[in-house]
Amino acid sequence: TGTTPPTPWDTLPVRAELRGKSPYGAPQLDVPVRLNTNENPYPLPEELVERITERVREAARGLNRYPDRDAVELRTRLAAYLTETTGHRVGPTEVWAANGSNEVIQQLLQTFGGPGRTAIGFEPSYSMHALIARGTGTGWISGPRHEDFTIDVPAAERAIAEHRPDVVFVTTPNNPTGNSVPAETVLALYEAAQAAKPSMVVVDEAYVEFSHGGSLLPLLEGRPHLVVSRTMSKAFGAAGLRLGYLAAHPAVVDAVQLVRLPYHLSAVTQATALAALEHTGTLLRYVERLKTERDRLVTELRAIGYEVTESDANFVQFGRFDDARAVWRKILDRGVLVRDNGVPGWLRVTAGTPQENDAFLDAVRELKKEQS
Ligand code: PMP
Secondary structure, three states, rough: OOOOOHHHHHHHOOOHHOOOOOOOOOOOOOOOEEEEOOOOOOOOOOHHHHHHHHHHHHHHHHOOOOOOOOHHHHHHHHHHHHHHHHHHOHHHHHHHHEHHHHHHHHHHHHHOOOOOOEEEEEEEOOOHHHHHHHOOOOOOEOOOOOOOOOOOHHHHHHHHHHHOOOOEEOOOOOOOOOOOHHHHHHHHHHHHHHHHOOOOEEEEEOOHOOOOOOOOOHHHOOOEEEEEEEOOOOOOOOOOOOOEEEOOOHHHHHOOOOOOOOOOOOOOHHHHOOOOOOHHHHHHHHHHHHHHHHHHHHHHHHHOOEEEEEOOOOOEEEEEOHHHHHHHHHHHHHHOOEOOOOOOEEEEEOOOHHHHHHHHHHHHHHHHHHHH
């Protein structure tokens, strides 16, 4: 009497730490200008689409067999790409690939985190680090940042010494704020993490191709507990492909194989990724265009009178707002979808095509006029 009957949700024996939680996900709304998920706005060039079709057709003839479990050809090509673009020599035994860098991160936490272990990230940062920690039963520690979103190094060192986490996440360029983490900061955190445990330091470079500076890959030299994770989702314009990878000491690559599912990378995925890696020259030219557009967004947003966080990524964090959610809504009413990442006072816009960015800038210019 008066009590509501239990729903199937209430009686499902879901793990306690998952109860009452919502799945990760940005709204996928059907609006004219979608600048909310840091995708590359340019479809793949037609000659690459052709090459993918050829490679996939070839792979289709062998689909009765399981794919190359170790993805050797793909890892060899990824290693060559890293070597060519960073000047740091990487071999195939130092590279591992999975279905998106989210899966790379999941495999790292399954290997180095897990029940009874912890991971730390410096927030606000990529929220999936904490969610994958939860999914793998790894405890999560929220580390500090300064007001300007740079990492507070002494406070971070103290947090590492105090909590002795098993995994330390550093996202550079950081999402959603856009700023890069200097090499000295990563080195300081690595030293702190080695002194405390030793623990693994995972540098998430999902957006590094868009940065003004370079990759931190050369730091791998002599640091067997450092991992750099990368993705083909952003710079390569291939978010739909689901291909992420890491570079680390070969021992790390051996270790993650203990948790990977056999044949996790389908033959179709491997064939598609290999085709894309034949066209990195063209794909990186789109990156140059996007970097120019990103810099234009920063300049114009500041000219309009917004505060902007320095950006090395394909997106820009802007503010400040008393009610970011209300502003998000007003921008959406003008046909432009940006992202409210829950950072109080700030919103994030992905750099799109020049036309999309103009539509966004027109919308926020109008809003500014309304306010004054
Ligand atoms: N790392 C960061 C910092 C990201 O922003 C994202 C995607 N939003 C990812 C990793 C995961 O990307 P994917 O799984 O598509 O490689």
